[in-house]
Amino acid sequence: MLANTDPNLQEAVLTVYHLTQEEKVRQQCEAREDYYRRTVGREKLLRQTTLERDQAIARERQAAAREKQAIAREKQAIAERDRLLQILREHNIDVNE
16 A cells, blocks of 8 residues: 555565566576476486397397307207217227217
């Protein structure tokens, strides 16, 4: 009521009102920027984690393939050894196993 009668006080009230509104807008802008910053950060972390997971899966698949190849080579070596032992036996060659 006092602000309605005193023009200087009315101007001060309007200034405080505008500053308060500007502060609210500033806070809203900061909140929006913070939201976007956090969202971008989460998305970046998700992409990085997904990439690392995919790389780990690829490494595990490669290791499994190498192990499978090693097992196949071992089976071939055993079969070849057995074949050669059989040939030796057929020719009456004594082999101490």
